[in-house]
Amino acid sequence: MISFRHTWQLDCVKCPCSFQLYVTLISILFFTLHYITTWSSQFGDVPEFLPTKQPFWDRPAVLVDKALVEASLNSPHSRASLLAASSQHSGDWLFALPIASCGLKLDDEAVRVAVGLRLRLDLCLPHECHCGSMVDAHGVHSFVCKKAPSRTARHHALNDLIARGFASAGFPVTKEPTRLFRTDGKRPDGLTLVPW
Numbered sequence: 001m002i003s004f005r006h007t008w009q010l011d012c013v014k015c016p017c018s019f020q021l022y023v024t025l026i027s028i029l030f031f032t033l034h035y036i037t038t039w040s041s042q043f044g045d046v047p048e049f050l051p052t053k054q055p056f057w058d059r060p061a062v063l064v065d066k067a068l069v070e071a072s073l074n075s076p077h078s079r080a081s082l083l084a085a086s087s088q089h090s091g092d093w094l095f096a097l098p099i100a101s102c103g104l105k106l107d108d109e110a111v112r113v114a115v116g117l118r119l120r121l122d123l124c125l126p127h128e129c130h131c132g133s134m135v136d137a138h139g140v141h142s143f144v145c146k147k148a149p150s151r152t153a154r155h156h157a158l159n160d161l162i163a164r165g166f167a168s169a170g171f172p173v174t175k176e177p178t179r180l181f182r183t184d185g186k187r188p189d190g191l192t193l194v195p196w
């Protein structure tokens, strides 16, 4: 120990970088011990061999925070919004490339509404719908109202997107063909045509 200390002191005098490295290592050691002590006091014993995967250390705290957020929600609608937003693949639309020719480019208003629904923000002023129902600030009523003017527009936009997808893949299509059913007069949203 004496010789080591002596050697280190000599090195320290010779090279200031060694002293800085020594201080850094000591700081990291103290921080690690402090972190492990704090972590184990909250989430239990630490394994003998410290896991190297970050999720092992993060997951317990994330679960605690998630429980706190869920406990703070005071309405079934709020809880449903959180569960929907946190469910698997619910945010995949955020990864879609905004390609206008494929119908994947959202305008600013669409993004505003989509983000507002995901975060349960106020989207409009409360008002009375054409159907007589009251629409709250979250505007969710527009998704279930049979008289909402945007309902038809969404239907046509989605139908058009599917039709263009078939056409891009080489399948001739016709949208909403008539006279396919003699019994009820209904027509499907689209029909793929076999050209041979």
Ligand SMILES: [Zn+2]
Binding pocket: 129, 130, 131, 132, 133, 141, 145, 146, 147, 148
């Ligand atoms: Zn309505």
